[in-house]
Amino acid sequence: MEEILQIANLRTYFFRRFKPTIKAVDGVSYKVKKGETIALVGESGCGKTISALSILRLNPPTSTIVEGQVKWLGHDILKVPDEEICRIRGKDIAMIFQNPLSSLNPLMTIGRQISETFQTHHCLCGKDSWNEAKRMLNLVAVPDVESKMTAYPFQLSGGMRQRVMVAMALSCDPKLMIADEPTTALDVTTQAQILSLICTANREAGRATILVTHDLGIVARYADTVNIMYAGHIVESAGCMDIYHTPLHPYTEALLKSVPRIDKIGGNELIPIPGYPPLLDRLGPGCPFEARCTRRTTKCLKEMPPIEEVSENHYAACWHI
Numbered sequence: 653m654e655e656i657l658q659i660a661n662l663r664t665y666f667f668r669r670f671k672p673t674i675k676a677v678d679g680v681s682y683k684v685k686k687g688e689t690i691a692l693v694g695e696s697g698c699g700k701t702i703s704a705l706s707i708l709r710l711n712p713p714t715s716t717i718v719e720g721q722v723k724w725l726g727h728d729i730l731k732v733p734d735e736e737i738c739r740i741r742g743k744d745i746a747m748i749f750q751n752p753l754s755s756l757n758p759l760m761t762i763g764r765q766i767s768e769t770f771q772t773h774h775c776l777c778g779k780d781s782w783n784e785a786k787r788m789l790n791l792v793a794v795p796d797v798e799s800k801m802t803a804y805p806f807q808l809s810g811g812m813r814q815r816v817m818v819a820m821a822l823s824c825d826p827k828l829m830i831a832d833e834p835t836t837a838l839d840v841t842t843q844a845q846i847l848s849l850i851c852t853a854n855r856e857a858g859r860a861t862i863l864v865t866h867d868l869g870i871v872a873r874y875a876d877t878v879n880i881m882y883a884g885h886i887v888e889s890a891g892c893m894d895i896y897h898t899p900l901h902p903y904t905e906a907l908l909k910s911v912p913r914i915d916k917i918g919g920n921e922l923i924p925i926p927g928y929p930p931l932l933d934r935l936g937p938g939c940p941f942e943a944r945c946t947r948r949t950t951k952c953l954k955e956m957p958p959i960e961e962v963s964e965n966h967y968a969a970c971w972h973i
């Protein structure tokens with residue numbers, strides 16, 4: 653299948669005065685094919701958000717993309733002029749953020765905010781864009797659409813706001829949607845509904861999705877490919893089934909043991925990963941997982957293992973596979 657996005661050796665650092673540099677994203681590479689759902693999974697603070705934001709050059713102003721390529725349909729997003737990146741944002745690649753309240757305009761009604769995307773990206777007039785906005789809210793199963801159109805974000809529940817964000821992202825009709833922990837702040841039933849909404853709508857439209865999450869449990873149903881991220885690096889990448897059935901990296905193994913599995917008869921004992929993720933401004937030259945790893949040797953302390961193809965389309969970065 654055709655590759656639409658190619659990320660190569662992306663590095664985004666926070667340089668600080670008199671303090672060590674935080675290497676939030678440190679050499680991330682992956683590809684997204686047309687219509688494919690990729691999950692980016694890892695513990696909090698491992699660089700998922702910063703790497704996702706860097707794709708659209710939306711990384712915080714205090715950080716710098718120091719190296720890498722983000723090729724969108726053959727053009728390097730990191731090099732295109734500002735007008736071009738503004739066109740790509742929303743129209744080609746849309747993003748759903750973790751906290752909908754901070755992404756929605758508090759002073760504009762829901763109806764106006766969604767209508768605006770239709771006016772900007774599809775050049776529709778006021779009345780047509782209003783009707784399209786209503787259609788989108790119906791599509792994301794918002795009840796009582798008429799009254800929601802004239803409501804302000806603070807008047808909606810968390811789940812409703814996230815549905816509005818999904819409606820806005822869908823209304824751009826992008827080729828790729830990046831959803832950064834879109835359901836983390838929601839209760840479990842709403843989580844499942846919204847994830848299924850995003851993934852089903854995208855699959856039906858043949859749209860690619862990058863689903864960013866800290867929860868390996870929720871990606872099984874939706875992802876084609878899973879990228880496991882740890883301390884700014886992708887440490888394992890494979891098809892969803894391979895990740896669940898034959899994990900190669902000790903971190904992936906440990907993650908799988910720490911999530912409940914309903915496919916294991918009698919349930920499985922949950923084993924938490926010992927220790928804490930490393931601080932990203934204090935990484936040594938070796939493997940960042942070394943301190944928590946059961947396979948650790950002196951080589952792991954000294955040298956970072958490169959990510960290599962271990963079996964067909966199954967990549968891992970570990971000296972002991």
Ligand SMILES: Nc1ncnc2c1ncn2[C@@H]1O[C@H](COP(=O)(O)OP(=O)(O)O)[C@@H](O)[C@H]1O
Pocket residue numbers: 666674676694695696697698699700701702703712714932
């Ligand atoms: N605004 C910021 N200023 C300084 N450091 C930051 C900032 N945002 C993130 N970081 C650093 O970048 C790392 C990765 O952050 P982030 O991508 O948000 O993690 P994730 O989304 O995986 O939870 C964090 O561990 C933190 O050290």
Ligand SMILES: [Mg+2]
Pocket residue numbers: 700701702832833
């Ligand atoms: Mg995040």
